[in-house]
Structure formats: C-alpha cells, structure tokens
Amino acid sequence: MNRIKRYKIMLIEPSPLIAAGLTEMMKQTNEFVITHTINDSSGCTEAKIKVASPDIVIIDPIMMNYAERQSVRDCLSISSNTVVIALISGVYDEDVLNSFDGCLNLYDTYPQIVRKLHDAIKAVDKEPHIEHNDLSKRERTILIAIAQGKSNKEIADEFHLSIYTVLTHRKNISHKLGIKSISGLTVYAIMNKMIDMREM
Amino acid sequence: MDLSLLSLQKSDVMTNNTIYSARMKLADMILADANLLPILERLNIRLGFGDTNVKEVCQRYGLSADLFLIICNIYSFETYVPHIDALTKKDIGKILAYLRTSHEYYTKVCFPHLHENIHRMMESCDALNNKIINKFYDDYDNEVNNHFEYEEKVAFPYVESLLAGKRDLASDYNIAQFECNHSNIDEKLNDLKNIIIKYLPDSCSSAMNYEVLSDIFHIEKDLRKHTLIENKLLIPLVSKLEHDE
Numbered sequence: 347m348n349r350i351k352r353y354k355i356m357l358i359e360p361s362p363l364i365a366a367g368l369t370e371m372m373k374q375t376n377e378f379v380i381t382h383t384i385n386d387s388s389g390c391t392e393a394k395i396k397v398a399s400p401d402i403v404i405i406d407p408i409m410m411n412y413a414e415r416q417s418v419r420d421c422l423s424i425s426s427n428t429v430v431i432a433l434i435s436g437v438y439d440e441d442v443l444n445s446f447d448g449c450l451n452l453y454d455t456y457p458q459i460v461r462k463l464h465d466a467i468k469a470v471d472k473e474p475h476i477e478h479n480d481l482s483k484r485e486r487t488i489l490i491a492i493a494q495g496k497s498n499k500e501i502a503d504e505f506h507l508s509i510y511t512v513l514t515h516r517k518n519i520s521h522k523l524g525i526k527s528i529s530g531l532t533v534y535a536i537m538n539k540m541i542d543m544r545e546m
Numbered sequence: 547m548d549l550s551l552l553s554l555q556k557s558d559v560m561t562n563n564t565i566y567s568a569r570m571k572l573a574d575m576i577l578a579d580a581n582l583l584p585i586l587e588r589l590n591i592r593l594g595f596g597d598t599n600v601k602e603v604c605q606r607y608g609l610s611a612d613l614f615l616i617i618c619n620i621y622s623f624e625t626y627v628p629h630i631d632a633l634t635k636k637d638i639g640k641i642l643a644y645l646r647t648s649h650e651y652y653t654k655v656c657f658p659h660l661h662e663n664i665h666r667m668m669e670s671c672d673a674l675n676n677k678i679i680n681k682f683y684d685d686y687d688n689e690v691n692n693h694f695e696y697e698e699k700v701a702f703p704y705v706e707s708l709l710a711g712k713r714d715l716a717s718d719y720n721i722a723q724f725e726c727n728h729s730n731i732d733e734k735l736n737d738l739k740n741i742i743i744k745y746l747p748d749s750c751s752s753a754m755n756y757e758v759l760s761d762i763f764h765i766e767k768d769l770r771k772h773t774l775i776e777n778k779l780l781i782p783l784v785s786k787l788e789h790d791e
Binding site for chain 1: 678686734736740744747
C-alpha cells in the first residue's frame with residue numbers, strides 16, 4: 347500500500363483573512379496540514395522555522411526584507427530540502443520569485459494549489475543536493491549561457507527575460523562565486539563540468 | 547606600518563591629513579614600511595642616503611617632495627585620498643616616468659614570475675584543468691599587454707606632446723578618452739585568486755598554489771596603487787593642463 351505522506355506546512359502571512367482562508371481550504375485534504383502560522387515579522391521567524399521544521403514553508407514575500415537582495419533561503423536560513431513557496435498578493439520582481447520553489451496566487455483554486463505544491467515538492471526532490479555555491483537553477487542556466495559566449499541580449503531573448511534581469515542574474519552569480527570576468531566564469535563552468543571545453 | 551612612527555607624527559595627521567612629512571628621514575620611512583621600497587627603485591633613488599630627510603633627497607633627484615610624499619602615502623595607506631593642489635606641470639613628467647618604470651617592472655618581472663609559477667602549479671594537475679587555467683592566464687596576459695601598450699603608445703605620448711606645448715590640433719584625442727578606456731586590469735587577477743582558493747580541485751593543490759597566490763596578492767596591490775596614481779594624479783593634472791591652454 348502506498349501510504350500518502352503528510353506534509354507539515356508553516357504559513358507566514360500577515361493577513362489573518364488570507365491565513366484563515368488557506369488554512370480552511372487545506373482541511374479538504376489529509377496530505378497537507380498547516381501546523382504553524384506566523385502573522386508578524388517580529389524577527390524570530392528564523393528560529394520558529396527551525397523549531398517547527400516544516401516540510402513546506404508558504405510565505406508572503408511581503409514578510410521579507412529585500413533590501414539585501416538575498417534569496418529567501420539565505421534570508422530565513424531554510425535548509426535545501428524544505429520546499430519554499432511564495433504566496434503572492436502583490437507585484438514582485440521576477441528575481442524575487444525565482445528564489446522560490448513555487449508561487450501561489452490569491453486567485454488560485456484548491457486543485458491548482460494542490461498541484462502547485464506537488465510540483466514544487468517534486469522539483470525539490472529531484473534537484474541533486476550538490477551545493478553549487480547556492481546558485482539557483484536559473485542562475486546555473488544563465489552561467490552556462492555566459493560561458494558559451496552568449497551576449498546579454500542573446501540570453502535575454504533565449505530565456506524571455508529583460509536585459510535588466512539578465513544583468514541582475516549576472517551580478518548575483520559573480521557575487522556568489524567571487525568571479526566577475528566572462529573568462530573566469532567560463533573556467534568555473536568547465537571545472538564544474540557544466541559545459542564542455544569545446545563549447546568555449 | 548610601525549605604530550610608533552604613527553604616533554610620532556600625530557601633528558601631521560591632524561593638520562595635513564597625511565602621515566609622512568618632508569622633514570622625516572627617508573630611512574625611517576622605509577624602515578617603517580617596506581611597501582615604500584619599490585617607489586625608490588622606480589624613481590631611481592639610490593640607497594645609501596644616510597640620515598638625509600625627504601626634502602633633501604628629493605632636491606638631489608630634482609623631484610618635488612609633495613609628489614614623492616603623495617606617492618608614499620598612496621602605497622602606505624589604503625584609505626588615503628590624494629590631493630593634487632600642491633602639484634604642478636613639472637610633476638606630470640615625473641609621474642609619467644614613474645608609470646613607465648612600473649610598467650617595465652610588471653611586464654619584465656612580476657608577470658613573467660607569475661606565469662612561470664602558474665605553469666609549475668598546473669604541471670601536477672590533470673590535463674583539463676591545466677589547459678583551462680593556462681588559457682585563462684594567457685588571455686589575461688594579452689589583455690594586460692594591450693592595456694600597457696595603449697598607455698605607452700597613445701596616452702603617454704599625448705601627455706608628453708601636451709607638456710612640450712606641441713598639441714596636435716588635428717587630433718581630437720584628450721585625456722578624457724584615456725579615462726573612458728581605462729579598463730580595470732586587476733579584475734581577472736581577483737577571479738584567478740578565487741578560482742585557486744575555492745574551485746581548483748584539491749588534487750591540484752600543492753605548495754606552488756601558495757606561491758601563485760602570494761604573487762597575485764602582491765601584483766594586485768601594486769596594480770591598485772598604480773591605477774590610483776593614473777586616475778587620481780595623472781588624469782586630473784592633465785585635464786587641468788588641457789583646460790589652462
């Protein structure tokens with residue numbers, strides 16, 4: 347018998363209305379249970395996540411401090427096998443949302459929400475737990491394109507991003523790796539078997 | 547830097563925002579901070595100056611003490627911001643000579659030494675890493691040579707003709723263009739440092755890696771000072787000269 351795993355969810359959402367709504371909605375299933383709800387960013391969120399050790403964290407990005415431009419995982423020091431989902435009630439920069447494993451929208455229906463949670467869980471499970479200096483999946487893809495000698499414009503077109511977003515990714519990649527030049531990034535990509543030497 | 551010397555010159559710190567003064571014995575300065583040694587070499591100041599002070603030594607070599615002290619401050623203090631108010635047209639020629647000698651030091655001593663050490667470091671490494679690191683360095687080497695060549699063949703001769711009052715009116719070259727094209731040549735060195743420290747597989751680690759790293763740290767620091775002299779002394783002085791004409 348294939349016993350369904352029960353996923354513990356921690357919800358970090360400032361709106362009592364939204365929090366109550368989602369909690370109520372999730373009662374339709376035994377698979378997901380919201381075990382903790384935080385509605386203020388009093389600063390001990392990080393500690394609370396550690397103590398609760400949820401399988402999934404659903405967080406309204408509004409609760410995070412983006413001034414430092416870190417990814418959500420770095421911000422709350424969430425381990426790499428916890429699924430982190432954004433619950434979006436406003437407009438966010440693509441880079442912000444890229445650092446999450448999935449996004450829930452206020453207007454999603456119950457089946458949509460369950461499907462999105464399953465997708466995110468699958469994606470996190472599949473992702474090999476090799477630490478590429480915490481480069482996100484998108485950053486790794488872009489790093490490969492840079493190493494292949496593609497221009498910012500070409501990368502923007504290929505991945506349907508704005509030039510500005512490509513530049514932001516590049517800045518973040520360089521910051522994480524400590525390597526700024528294209529040839530340095532290429533060395534890194536070959537060394538880590540992300541591209542073949544012949545692609546240089 | 548020797549702290550006792552710092553406290554000794556407290557009044558200078560307070561008044562001029564610099565630590566070295568023309569009244570100091572040059573020998574004391576060198577003994578307090580070995581970073582100043584290459585400056586003497588590049589300005590062709592020979593050792594054996596006894597207890598003479600900075601002003602006297604500079605006079606002997608036809609050098610302004612202000613320029614000499616500014617360069618010394620640049621080399622000794624990371625946060626020092628030079629002011630060019632005390633410098634004149636005459637100092638520009640000396641700065642050029644200084645920059646040329648530094649180029650020679652980089653291209654004839656520093657970089658060949660680094661190149662040799664990188665080659666030896668990678669000898670014990672696998673073929674792939676050996677190849678990519680050597681290629682990375684060769685590309686960098688070309689970039690550095692082009693950078694210096696542009697300065698020696700375009701920018702510096704322009705400044706010299708300006709100094710000689712023989713400005714080529716047909717040419718619209720000016721120092722602002724040099725400023726625009728003045729790329730940052732220590733970026734790739736910093737990348738290489740990170741690659742060796744963080745990413746080169748540990749099977750490639752040998753005593754040579756430390757040699758290479760210490761070479762890089764040394765060159766990087768020197769290049770930073772060199773660039774500061776170009777950007778904060780040469781370029782503003784020359785653009786003032788262009789303006790006065």
